[in-house]
Every structure is written in C-alpha cells, then in structure tokens.
Amino acid sequence: MVILFILWILANVAIFINFRGFAQFGVPTFPAIVINYIVCVLTGSLFIAMGWIDSPPVFQTLQSEQFSTALYIAMGMGAFFIASFYLMGLTTQLSGVAVATLSARISFVIPVLINLWIWKSAGKDYDFLNYLGLFLAITAVGLVSYKPSKMVDATEYKDDKKKYLAIILPIVVFLVSGTIDTTFNYTVREDVQIVLPNQQGIFSILLFGIAGITGIIVFTTLFLRKKVTMTKRSVIGGISLGIPNFFSIFLLLKVLSGFKGDGALVFPVFNISVILIAAVASYFLFKEKLSLINKIGLAVAIFAILLISYQEIQGAF
Template sequence: MYLLISILSSTAIFIVFKLLKKYNINTLQAIVVNYFVACFLGYSLYRGNINYSEIAQANWFIAAIILGFLFIAIFNVMALTAQKNGLSVASVASKMSVIIPIVFGILVFKESIGIQKIAGILLALIAVYLTAMKQKQTAVLTKSIYLPILLFLGSGIIDTSINFFAPNDNIPLFSATIFMMSAIIGIILLITKGLKTKNRFNLKCIPFGIILGIVNYCSIHFLLLALRQENTESSTLFTINHIGVLALSTLIGLVFFNEKISKMNWIGIALAFISILLVTIS
C-alpha cells in the first residue's frame, strides 16, 4: 500500500508539471512553493516536540542538507538535458538511474539475487528505454554528453542516499529538512533571477505549488515507509517504483493529454508490467 501511494504520488507530480505548462505557470516559482509546503508537511506529521538543536546534531542532518541541494541541482540538470539533448535522453537518463540503488542494495545490503530477479531488472531497463523514447525526437548523445551523465549519476545518488541515510523513526523530520534546504536555495534562485529579469512573483503559482508540494512529499514519505517494512528489499522496491511511475505516467499522458504512443512505447509498457511481475515474484 505504501509503495502504491508513492507511485500514484510520483505520477501526480507528472500531471502537475503538465498543468503548469498548459496554464503558463512559472515552473520555478511553483517548485519553490512546493518545497515550502513539503517542508511544512514533514514537520506537521512528526509526532513529538521539534527541537531544532537536536535536529542539527542528528547523524542524518548533513546528509539531508546535501540532498536538499541535490534536489534543486538535479532538477536544473534535468531541464538542461531536455533542452540540449532532447526529452527522450533526459527521461531515459533519469529513469535508468534506478540501476544505482539496485546495485547498491545488492552489494551493500546483501539483498537476494537470482536469475529471475536479474531477468526482471534487465527487462525493466529495456522497458524504460522503449517507453521513454518518443517519435519525432532527436536524441543527441554526443552533444553536451556530460549532462545526461550527471543526470544519471545525480538521480541514482539521490535515490540511494535517501534510502541509506533516512532514520527509521524520524522520516518526517528527515524529509522536512531536505525540503527546507531546497526551499532556501530555491528562494535564492528566485531572487537572483528576479533581479535579472524583473519578473514578479505570480500568485497563480501558489495553488499549483501547494498541490505539487503535497504529492511530492507523499512520493518520498511513503517510499521510505515501504523501504522500512520487514521482508522488503530496496532493489525490488526501486525497480517496481520507477517502472510503475513510468508506465502509469505514459498511460495518463495518452488518456488525458492526448499524447501519441508508438508501438515501441506499447511494447515498453508491456515489458514494464512483465518486469514488475518477475521482480515481485522473485
């Protein structure tokens, strides 16, 4: 159930970003509002007295601060990758990064590995490629090749670090601290860009930012709760999570946004569900 909520929340992020473009809402402004909302949710959901000096002394505090910086940095890298290399390259690079937490879980956490699980993971990677590639898009890997590499490594490091550093008993505070750091950096970016472009803050971005903040927080909160359940393995959960989000968001794009899906994309979606079945059963 936790994993399902995380997948639905992550897919909802895709829908909100689509709506931002449709209604011409400033993306960066909505994202900054989203980080403040997600931070507020984390602190609100924590059951206990919040002691900021204790938070600063927690063994996960530095990791949370670094992750907050990475959240903003990788978002910008994703945007640059889409502009320089194409949307398909950006999508594949970010989703293929799931291999990093998978390998980390197998090597560091000594999680199970077998022929069926390996087959499911490999099938999942093929599904990512087939589902993410769109027709009439030019994938330019040689141009600004460092961008998709940075996106691949950064996305994988974020997923791995969240799982590794998140405390079992303080998930809301851990998540809130990450979003707080992202919000602070986001405000600095907004002020800097505002001074250069003289763009004013648009109040229309607030409701979109609130919705984005709720689903963004839920996507991480419930994924961490799923990862902390007994008899679960991160390599399995990350595979199901990434493939589930990609397949579901593609189908939603078809049904609600009239996006065209090629035969290759349909094959990718089919392989995605087969890979989920193989990994889950294993």
Template sequence: MIYLILSVFISSSLFVIFKLFDKYQVNTFQAIVINYITAFCCGFFFYGNGITLTEMIERPWNIGAIILGGLFISVFILMALTAQRNGLSVASVAGKMSVVIPVIFAVIVYKEHLSTLKIAGILLALLAVYLTTVKNDGGTFDRKKLLYPMLLFLGSGVIDTAIKYIETNYVAKGETPIFSAGIFGCAFLAGIIILFLRRDFKITGKTILGGILLGIPNFYSIVFLLKALRPEHIGDSSTVYPINNVAIVMLSTIFGIILFKEKLIVKNWIGIAIAIISIVMIAISAQPVNA
C-alpha cells in the same frame, strides 16, 4: 506493498501537475521552490509531534537532509537542461535508468541477493523505461551531448542511494515524515538562493497555487517510498527501486494517453507490456521461498 503502490500513484500524478503548469503558464522553477516549502510544512506541522526547528537541526540525519536538499534542486536543473538540449525522452530515460546505481549499492553494501529472476526483471525494467519513453526520432543519445544526461543519471542514482542509506542508518522509526520535511526544507533554502541569484522575484498567484498543489503530493510520494524501504515492509532496495521507477514511467504514460490524448508509437506499447512483465517478475522474486 501498499506504500509502494501509493508512492507510484502519487509520483505519477506529479507529472500530470507539471503538464498542467505548461497549459496554464505557471513559472515552473518558482512553483518548484514553493512546492518545497509546502512539503516542508506538511511534515513539520502535521507530523512533527511538537518538534522544534532547533531539535530538527540536532537530529543525526540533518547533514544528510542538507545534502539531499541540494541534490534535489541540482537534479531538477539538470533535468531541465537535459530536456532542453537532448529532448524530454532522453531526460526521462537518463533519470529512470539510474535505478541501477541504488541496486548495485544495495548488493555491495547491504548484501541483498539478486536471483536470476530478479536480474532478468531489472534488465527488462530498463528496456521498458527506454521503449516507453522513446519517440519517433529514435530517442538516442548524441555522443557530443552526453554531459547532461550522464550527470542526470548519476545525480538521480545518488539521490535514491543516499535516501535509502540515511533512512536506514540515521532515521529513527516514526521519524520518516519529519526527515522528509527536513529534505524539502533544505531544498527550499537552496531554491531561494537560486531565485535571488537569478533575480527572479516576480511571482503570480497561480504560481503560488501551483506550487502548493505540487508540494502536498510530492511530500507524500517521498514519505510512502521511504516507508516501503523499511525492513518491516518491503525493505529490499533491489526490489523497491526497479518497481518504483518502471511503474512511474508506465503509469505516467497511461495518464498522458487518458488525460492529454498523447499518441504512442508501437515501441511505447511494447514498453508498457514489458514494464508490466518486469514488475511481476521482480515482485515474485521478492517473495520468500517458503511463503
């Protein structure tokens, strides 16, 4: 459970860093690209155990890392487009409610059992995500603008599902950090291509610093999540992903209140309360019956 707690805390801190990007006028996309090379370096130099780039390319998870790297950049762009066209609340809801995709996949492919308590907890988690992020405008979807939210929903769900599948079937024990580095390295290459296509070459020192400060926690957020998904820890996708997603939304909201004096409506507070209840229910359902 400690790895899941660390992943939630670090992932929530990423939203704080993004918020600071706005305050200090950091070029967000450039910082994202720098963040990816920083995260790659964290894994390659600190956890590579002497592995070379050639050896990384020969790993059985290499193709999966390439696909995930492209998905990371694509989902980031979709998140930005959804926030611009539909609002930040819709982007957050679409991204976090995608938890249903890896849960369904886990039940079908890994034959994970969904107890009545866990099903109720997952449904409450979805409700909590919505209520925590909805604003005074109602936060509802415009049916004419469903394309980007739907693509974001699918993309986020595919990433979570693919990470678990590749990590389970192709990543050897002890290689989780270097696998994470591989994903970030591929995401960096995809980001560089996009920067060249956009001819976005002007970069500032604060953007570089912002990218570095984002990349270090971003690396560990993925590493800890993957460790939590390991069979010797929690392992159960239908437990890890719902708790992870709803806890991130809840903690990010709390950070917003404390650090940035953000105002919440009654629905948001109800959402936080439901989030806590859902996390407890899912956690209890994950415990062995005869423990």
C-alpha cells in the same frame, strides 16, 4: 506496507501529472518549484502537528547528537534537489525531453546494483529470473520513454561546448538521480539506521526546508536581475505540486524501511509502476498517444515486475 507502496506510486504519478500540466497551461516552472518546497514543509509540519505522522518532539530531535548525521545528509540533499532540477532542465534543453527523462528514470539501476553487489542487503537471493526482470525493466524504461520527435542530436550543434554538454549531461543526470535514491536507501538500512522510522517525517521536512531556502536564494537573485517573476499560476502550480511531493519522499522512506532497505526490489518495481500508471494517465488526461514501441515497453514493464517480484507474489498465495 502494500498500501503505502501504492500511495507512494500515486504520489509520484501526481507529480508527473503536475509537471505535464505546467507545460500545457504555461506555468513558469522554477517559481512553482520554489513554492512547492515551501508547501512541502507546511504539509509535513501540519501532519506532524495533527498527530497524523508519528514523530518525536521536533526541536529535541534536531538538537540530539544521534540525529546529527541525518541533519547533515538532509542539508546536503536539500541543496542537491535544486541542483538536480537545474541539471534536468539543462539536459532537456540540450539533449531533448526523451533523453533527459530516460536518464533520470533508468538511474534506479544504481541503488539496485549497490544493494546487490556492495551492501548485499537484498531481502532475498536474486536468481536468474530476477536479474532477467531487472534487465527487462531497464529495457522497458527505454521503450516507454522513446519519443524520437523530441530527441536532439548532439552532432547538430556547431558550438563544441554545447555538443559535449549534450553528451555529458545525460550521464550526469543519471549519476545524480541514482545518488539521491541510493542515499535515501542508505539512511533507512537496518544495520545503519541513520533515520529512525519515527524521524522520517522530520527528515523529509528538513530536506524540503533546505531545498526551499536554496530555491528562495536563487529565485531572489534571478528576480533582482529581472530574469524570473512570480505569477498566480506559479503559486497555484506550486501548491498543487507540493502536497504529493512531500509524500513522495516521506513514503519512499517508509516503504524502504518496510522492505528492510531492499532497494533491489523496491526501486525497479516502483519505477516501472510509475511509468505504467503515468502513461495511462497521460492518455486519458492529456490525450497523449503511445507509439507501438511505447506499447511494447508497457507490456515488457509488466512482465519485468512479475519476474523481479515473483517470489513475493508466490508468498502472497
């Protein structure tokens, strides 16, 4: 399970690197996102067809009554993916990259608190050190994401509508991102098991299929209005993004299942691990410099991981 966890982290770091590359090489983002969803479906289908992902017969599963709830969830979340992407883009434009990124990253607090306080399904009893680690994880995300030069002050807007949106949208992104993670967490809980372990490949393909159909409809509408176009760079970028993106969701479900739905442990450790590795990758690949505040955030992140998972570390030895 540790290997799957590491692969999940690396898949998400690859997604970050792809988006960072989009900005550097001028890749039109939305067309690339649409291509990415198509590639996700093809990647998952290929792995199932080759027997590399354990799966029951696809059409039989889709028609089964037991899978009906998972089917509806996949349809809803597939459309939700496009909506969350649009909200992230709008938030970035109105409030800045730092605010948008922080809102999405810190949203792991939602599934964590739901696991601890509502579902009470954490795989261990959380003590003071674990809660301290969770608090430090939130702090670390804020410190690492802090980029004052890219932040936009909402009070600068003369248009009242834009000013209010600049304040409200980060909160909406926080809630949407947290809802997505919580929904994934819910589908694999042992006492619910909406998506069985051998159905996770099909569920992932279905999610991306719905997202892809939604994206194609939106893209076609914008294309006919001559607001977007498909370029060679978008196709290449979409292919590069699609392969790790499929595994980011598939491995998320696998890891949550392996940890018995314990999102209270999985999400904070995962998010700050991605931030740590992505920061290092950005330094070497894109020569991004880290401020003193960012470096302090990385140190706090490491300490937070140790506090959140110290029982598991002790058990390993």
